[in-house]
Amino acid sequence: MSRPINGQCLCGAVTVAATVTDPVLRACHCDMCRAHTSGMFVSLTTDAGSLRFDGPVTTYASSDWANRGFCATCGSTLFYEIPAAGERNVAAGLFKNAANAPLTLEFFADMCPQGYALAGDHRRLSTPETIAMFAPVEGDDQ
Template sequence: MSLLSGHCLCGAVTVSFEPLKDALGACHCEMCRRWTGSAFLEIDAKPGSLTYDGPVKSYASSDWAERAWCDSCGSTLWYHLTLPGHDYYSLSAGLVENAGGLPLKTEIYIDVKPDGYAFAGDHEIKTKAEVEAGFAAFVEGTKP
């Protein structure tokens, strides 16, 4: 897969990464909706491939993750899993031109999304319980 590059709204933060897979994801959890003002549309980065420059700030939004933004313009940058031994970043699809040209393939927290949101197309969906069971496995160390 080819390298994607992008930047925040003001251009102060630049990013470059290789997508983990040929896919966009959408998260409807309450934290993502409060953080972005909508669903978080994201691209997972291949471990070790993310490089960035600029005024990045982050907030520990849970015991296992942080969310980052540009300290100049406030643009959403990424969700980062902070558990030891994991190098997982979900970057905001809005950072790269045309969302990298990637198709939407996964939509999570589907059962808590606002009624007015509807993404077209055939893609995998997961409920809050399904997603949180996967996170619990990461936190307990039972998944790689």
Template sequence: MSGATRIDGRCLCGAVTVSAMVETPALRACHCDMCRRHTSGMFISVATLPGSVEVSGPATSFRSSAWAERGFCQTCGSTLWYGTVTDGVRHPAAGLFDSAAGGEMKVEFYADMCPHGYGLAGGHRKLTTEETEALFAPDEE
């Protein structure tokens, strides 16, 4: 992990702390219906190095689809992560970290589902529903 730095964050009440390792902090936004219901807007996460996310405190998760779970603080309800269940990877919420860990927006998932009332500026990658689900949805056999 040469060049990696540790980022430390916490939920609104401070009961849950989250740390992870990043090389170059990158932000990812998701506009799917579930993320918007969970956060009341898009969900923005920080890309971390595999296996480096550590969570302590009263955190729990809700299995929201065949391939995903959403973590939150049991005390204050803060959104903590979006997780993929097949590999156990947790994608921590950018809001847990000061200045969103200094990250820059790199990709939007479900960009075609972004409400007309807001949008993200910039030349980052914008994946459609079909492209997003090709990345994350389990193969149907």
């Protein structure tokens, strides 16, 4: 069953609302995510089409295919998006207790600095596995 969640950036200038049915957390350790957040980027899955932001949202084109969103007032990380795919991954830290979602997946796990390796039994994708997931070779079933 779907439930509403609400969150905000550090200063409260940007608010976010969504619904979640079976929310999970995913952590990314790629160089860009670590540079953007000074750690890993942890996203929260939300129901398709339910994510809404209100306030001074600014985006930065961090690559040819992706943007990163942040609050124009306080700089809080808001999301990572792939516009061509219509995909927006919201920052879990915007929501109280990360919407009580469990961590289920790490991207670029082999790039995770040893000082903050995550505990628990969840899937950890290496750099080649992550790249294969998002950019499959022509003819792959992925």
